[in-house]
Amino acid sequence: RNGQSYIQWLSITTVKDSDDEIENYIAIFSDVTHHRKDTQAKLHHATHDPLTGLSNRLLLNDRLHHAIDHAKRFEKHIGLIFCDLDNFKPINDTYGHTIGDEILKRVSHSLRSILRSEDTICRFGGDEFVILVEDLKDFDFMHDILTRINQLTTTPCVIDNHTIQMGMSIGAAIYPDDGLTSDQLIKAADTAMYRAKRGGKNRVKYAQEDINIYALKQKTDPNAFSYVI
Structure with a gap:
């Protein structure tokens, strides 16, 4: 034809x-x-989420389930990042839902621009975003992603002549260290995110308390993550 x-x-x-x-x-x-x-x-x-075009919870859960199966079979690591915009409700109430929606769309676009095409970015609900990073080879890569995400809100957002300063609280969890199932990983990252909020907002926290960074074990198991305090 x-x-x-x-x-x-x-x-x-x-x-x-x-x-x-x-x-x-x-x-x-x-x-x-x-x-x-x-x-x-x-x-x-x-x-997919109709406002941002990002994956929704249904697609995230499906991809996370398959990612865990793959990681378990091939002894890989997975990163799960839970992000929540700080003070979004007061901003939404002050400037209206139209500007609130525009902020969500801009954050979504920014997340796409700094992540790999194979990473799953999900609008988890409201002002919450969850990112699935598969085939996590080392901590440096995870740390770089978290740093870039954390820097997204350092520049004020200008919409309709309104200058709006945003912040983002971020929690991170790693499979299998912080959970062996989808629910466990999501809960671990979510809990870490709320610790970031309680700690002053606009910061990153890992799933385990008092942990500053992850590092690769260099001795007996080059594929395993260890925590460094």
Whole structure:
């Protein structure tokens, strides 16, 4: 069709004569391109946040489940980052939901710009974002990601002549050190994020208390993470 490939549904029916012998075949072709596009659109709607276009909880849980299975099989590490915008409700109440929505969209765009295409960025709800980092090779990479995320809100956001200073509290957890299941990892990162808020907001906390950084064990297990106080 116009030199372009397209998807079709093919149905073939036999035509038999009076002796019940096959005489002909009838082939019916149906263009299902629009049906497939409609199905894909419905799937995208079910798995993505309509405001930001980011993954929603459903897609995050599915990808996290598969990431844990893969990490368990190949002895890999996973990073899970829980982010919450500081003082978003007062800002939303002061400037209105339109500006609040614009802030969420700008934060989403900024997160996309500093993360890999294979990383899953989820709008977890309201002003909360969760990031899944698969195949975590070493702490330096995780630390670099967290530093870049933390720096996203250092520059004030200017919308409709309003200069708005944002902050972001961030909690980080690593599989398998901080949890072996999806729920355990999310809870660990969420708890760390709330510790960051209680500690003064706009900062990063790891899942284990009194931990400043992660480092790779260099002695017996080069693939394992150890905590350094």
